[in-house]
Amino acid sequence: MSFISNFTASFDGQRTAFNSPHAQLKSHSLASINSKPTITIARPFRIDTFGSSRIALGRSSRVGRERSPRLTLINERLGHDRNVAGPSSILAYELVQGKLNLCIETSTQVKWSSMVVLNRSIPEPPTAVLLHGILGSRKNWGTFARRLAQEFPSWQFVLVDLRCHGDSASIKKRGPHTVASTALDVLKLIAQLRITPRVLIGHSFGGKVVLSMVEQAAKPLPRPVRVWVLDATPGKVQAGADGDDHPAELISFLRKLPKEVSSKRDIVNALVQKGFSKDVAQWVVTNLRPTSAAGSSLSSFSWVFDLEGIYEMYQSYEETNLWKVVENLPRGVHVNFLKAERSLHRWALEDLQRIHAAEESAADKGGGVEMHVLEDAGHWVHADNPDGLFRILSFTFKGVKV
Template identity: 35%
Template sequence: MARILKNKQCGYNLLIRFLNSPSPGKATTRWVQTLAYEEVRFSTDKPYTCTAFILHGLLGSGRNWRSFSRDLASSLSKTSPSSEWRMVLVDLRNHGMSAEIEGLEPPHDMANAANDLANLVKAEGWAWPDVVVGHSMGGKVALHFAQSCARANYGQSAASPKQGFPWWHWLGTQQSLKLAYYKQLWVLDSIPGAVDPRKIDGEVEKVLQTLQSLPSTVPSRKWLVNRMMELGFSKSLSDWIGSNLKKSGEHETWAFNLEGAIQMFNSYCEMSYWPLLEHPPQGTEIAIVRAEKSDRWDPDVIQRLESRASEGGDGREGKVSVHILPNSGHWVHVDNPKGLLEIMAPKIASI
């Protein structure tokens, strides 16, 4: 279902298209066994030239990132008018509209979540994305996707950067200059190594356990929010959980596959991508954004990241950069969207 919405506040067009728009004149959506997504663009008057994938976190969906993606597309259109950016807001498996799609078989882990992205690219016949942005669990999906691209797991074309910002370096003993191109991978407040779930202040595990204890259908969103608050959760977190409901007859049910999401969370905790950060693929910049007030970062992890970022590189490998988002907790796009935009937009515009 394709439609263009006029954003009165910002004065630009937002294109939202769910997976595989139907033929003109039809009002239904055609589904295939791959991910659901939305597109956000500043303008639809000309074809897009660059693509960014936006990956949400646990129990979220692509729609959580609509507002930030609109602002990012707007900013890029002003700073880089020769490029037309398309933001693809993906619903990861077991989440959002992808939870309704059959064929996304287990195991529900980071590897298969990343494979889903590759399958989406191939099914739609797209070029490989120029930028991938992942928040929290989505950050590790992004890291696995980059790792698999570098290993040519998705085919040789996925391993070859097509666009990026120029960076000159010497080529071995030939002492000649070559123009190298960097794609960008943005990992937003996501620990790259294995995570002890008890160190995520226990809140995530407590939320998952609570949701497991609740019935699969609830009377209303208001009932759920009140129930979550009675169990000791904050009003903001309870409201956010309540936003992940969908209508089911006279009741409400989850907009995610809870058991599948739990499996993904376990995989998120177990997986480590330090080897990827130690040897980033040539042509790729991995940009880590750490929220200043996030309680998920151990001092040794921070030191290890900053040490890796300070090493630079000679062009034979990619690079790692670390950015601190001030005045923000884990929910970076809600706590300080303006600051996040100021960090990301200039670097993405350089592509």
């Protein structure tokens, strides 16, 4: 049975709501509101993957046709109160909230309850989901998300560790490790959290993931959903110029290294000697965690990611073609492409022409496609030019009524 069929067989096909987790917290004492954004960290632990939550599915009207999951990104109000599940075992994530949102937290993690009753008198805050690229983690978005929460205090931002990355690497996932299966993970997570994303932001590999989320979500979407694809094209990935850091080569090199190393500096030096830039080398070793026993004089580090799974994911990223999504957008979806001026990947003239053609087609169908260029930035857009990226993204959050 295929991955999709396995997933379909796990549900009863009933449609249910994705409601804000903050509407579920009124029965507990609320944290005081201050001028800084609040960060809530949900750490994974072993529970039933789907718990008491259900993901909305659509059934085919044709008898005998194989059902496939169609998950909705839009809010469907509950007819009555429901209980919700505790922290997710689907993916690790953080919730960064503006000061106008309320939450319950301790110094390490939110005090979730598996029996919290929804209260619809609390308005649902607008939500954005931010996804990292290959070999990254949710921490890549931490500083930027806190800045957004400071500027737009009514919003909340979900930062996700994708499968095989960060804290999600400890959550075992069935293969294949693809763009599509990664997108389905995120759809399951937001369904379990019962949140209503109005904005999806994905960098590099994460850019194709958000497009795949749109492809797999229920259509049409009655509420506008804005999608940001940061320095990634919908089609085949083309390597940049000679001398650039190539992710495929980087992953292949890392796979040859021991799973446990004694020094971060040695790894940085090895990567630089192999021809990778020092910036990339220093970024890669942020994925090393100490493994030495307490009191031991010997230091050792191990990788937090699953390199074998990541190898599959990057192959899928290079090969996945999502032009059909861009050129046939459901009504209410607006896709924004952002190209870094010094992009790691080559943006072919054909890519730019197809995006501009999709702009006209989407406008006729009630959707939207736009192209942006971020000056003075390489592929790592949120690190190279965070001010420019912030200015470009800001109109998305200013334009939503709350």
